[in-house]
Amino acid sequence: AQSVTQLGSHVSVSEGALVLLRCNYSSSVPPYLFWYVQYPNQGLQLLLKYTSAATLVKGINGFEAEFKKSETSFHLTKPSAHMSDAAEYFCAVSGGYQKVTFGTGTKLQVIP
Amino acid sequence: DGGITQSPKYLFRKEGQNVTLSCEQNLNHDAMYWYRQDPGQGLRLIYYSQIVNDFQKGDIAEGYSVSREKKESFPLTVTSAQKNPTAFYLCASSTQGRVGTGELFFGEGSRLTVL
Numbered sequence: 629a630q631s632v633t634q635l636g637s638h639v640s641v642s643e644g645a646l647v648l649l650r651c652n653y654s655s656s657v658p659p660y661l662f663w664y665v666q667y668p669n670q671g672l673q674l675l676l677k678y679t680s681a682a683t684l685v686k687g688i689n690g691f692e693a694e695f696k697k698s699e700t701s702f703h704l705t706k707p708s709a710h711m712s713d714a715a716e717y718f719c720a721v722s723g724g725y726q727k728v729t730f731g732t733g734t735k736l737q738v739i740p
Numbered sequence: 741d742g743g744i745t746q747s748p749k750y751l752f753r754k755e756g757q758n759v760t761l762s763c764e765q766n767l768n769h770d771a772m773y774w775y776r777q778d779p780g781q782g783l784r785l786i787y788y789s790q791i792v793n794d795f796q797k798g799d800i801a802e803g804y805s806v807s808r809e810k811k812e813s814f815p816l817t818v819t820s821a822q823k824n825p826t827a828f829y830l831c832a833s834s835t836q837g838r839v840g841t842g843e844l845f846f847g848e849g850s851r852l853t854v855l
Contacts, residue, residue, distance in 0.1 A: 637780065660841055671744075671830055671846030672783075679841075718782060722841065727798065730775075732782040 630655045632721050634731035642739050647691075647706040649734050651719030654700065661702045662720040662728070663693055672718060678702060689713070714738045742767045746831050746847035753818075753825070753854050761816045761850045763831035770835070772814035773844070776800060777828040786829075789814055818852060826854045 635650040653659055660679050664672040676687025683695045689712075693704045702719060719731040744765045753759045765772065771790045775783040785798030789808040803822025808814055818825045829850045834842040 662843070664844075669828075669849065669851070671746075671832075671848045672844070673846070674843050677843060727785055727788065728844065730783040732780055 630659070630721050630723055630729050632719050632729055632731035634717075634719050634734050636734055637732065638735045638737065640737040640739060641709045643711055644708050647704070647709045647713065647736065649704040649717050649719075649736065651693075651702045651704065651731060652700055653702060653719070653721040655721055655723050657723040660722045661693075661695060662722075663687065663691070663702075663704050664718045664720060664730075666716045666718065666733075668715075675704070675717075709736075709738045711738050711740065744831055744833055744845055744847035746829075746850050749848065749850060751850060751852050753852060755854055756820045758817055758819050759825075759852065761818070761829055761831075761852070763814045763816065763847060764812055765814075765831075765833045765845075766812060767833055767835075767845060768811070769833035769845070770811070771833060771842075772808070773832045773834075774798075774804070774806065774814070774816045775830045775832065777830060777849075783830065786816065825852055827852060 631654045633652045662677045663675040666672045675691050676685045678685050678695045686692045691706045716733045716735045718733050720728050722728045747762045773788040774786040777783050784800050786804050787806040789795035805817045831847045832844040
């Protein structure tokens, strides 16, 4: 069994401030972990993925995430928010042969 | 450009009607998926297919049907048996036949509204 919990359905940050979106997962096998971004009325786009290589994963648009096995977490961060980062972000987990399970999403608002 | 094309982008349906959503990919991907997205619920898997002429039910398959006659195409039919069909539907594909290990590539979605 696998599951994803995203803490906070809405997060607001000021432009230039740190972005931190939280994701905790549960998996009975070593997980594959993903962060996706969705802009309004569009599909999802992969930001980054963890596949058991380096625990700190760098993605597109300056985002990165750190895999912490002891905390079962995969939080997404960006040092400085930009207005174009306003979107909905989804964390997802998979155990290989298992289908991908998505979290409920976090909407990021960037305040000028 | 390679990608996934979903059509129509917006669709209105009367209660009791079946509708078919189109999904075409030119990425040469083996696996294709249909997800349903509702506000605050994330994405839920309806059906997926790893090879032509084979598909499996996902978590919420009731009231939906699919076919996979060609590698490039994976249409979804929303039948009248689906009790609450108003939603945003997303089609995706992946390079790897094993579900869950690879990056998912998404189309831009189809928004279905039942009047």
